[in-house]
Amino acid sequence: AQSVAQPEDQVNVAEGNPLTVKCTYSVSGNPYLFWYVQYPNRGLQFLLKYITGDNLVKGSYGFEAEFNKSQTSFHLKKPSALVSDSALYFCAVSPQGYSSASKIIFGSGTRLSIRP
C-alpha cells in the first residue's frame, strides 16, 4: 500500500537551533513530494515541493527539504528555528505524477514546538 510516514509526533527545538522534521514514503514510480504547514485554526498552507532536479528544495519562510531517492525520504529542514515556526507540519506525496491530480497522500503530521 502506498503511504507516507512521519515518525515523530512532536519535535522540540530551541530557538536559533537547526530543525529537522522527518518524512519517508512508500509509493511507486517517481512521486511528487510536498510539505504543508498548519497554524492553529487555519487551513494547510503550501511550503515547498519537489518535482525533479536538485535534491535540495527551498521553500517559504526559510524552509528547505532534501529529497533522498535511495532512502525514500523528504526531510524538512531549517538552519535556524524561530518561535513563529511552531505549527503542525504535514508531508504529502502524489504517487501519480503530473498526469493526474486525483491523489495526494498525507502523513499524520508532526507538531513542531520552538522554545524561546
Added chain:
Amino acid sequence: EAQVTQNPRYLITVTGKKLTVTCSQNMNHEYMSWYRQDPGLGLRQIYYSMNVEVTDKGDVPEGYKVSRKEKRNFPLILESPSPNQTSLYFCASSSKTGSFYGYTFGSGTRLTVV
C-alpha cells in the same frame, strides 16, 4: 484574492440531522477534494472531483455525499450524521495538474455531532 471558502467554520449538530458544508473556489480550478483531519491520522480523503459532474470516492467515503454541478462549488453532504463524523473538514482545490502545483486549502469546518 485567490481562495477556497468553506462554510460554516464551526457546526454542532445532532445525530441524524442532515447537513451540508459548502465549498467554493474562485481560481477556476478543475480539481476539488474533501478531507477530514483527525488526531494521529493526518488528512484522509473523503471524495474528490476531477471536473463538473465527475466525482469519485476517496479513502473514507462512507456516510458522505458530494455533488459538482458547477465548477466553483463542491458541497459535502452528510445525510445522517453520526458522532464518528465529528472531525475537522477541509476542502481543497487545484488546477488540472494539481499534483504538480499542490493544493489550495480552505480554512476548515469543525463539525461536532452529538
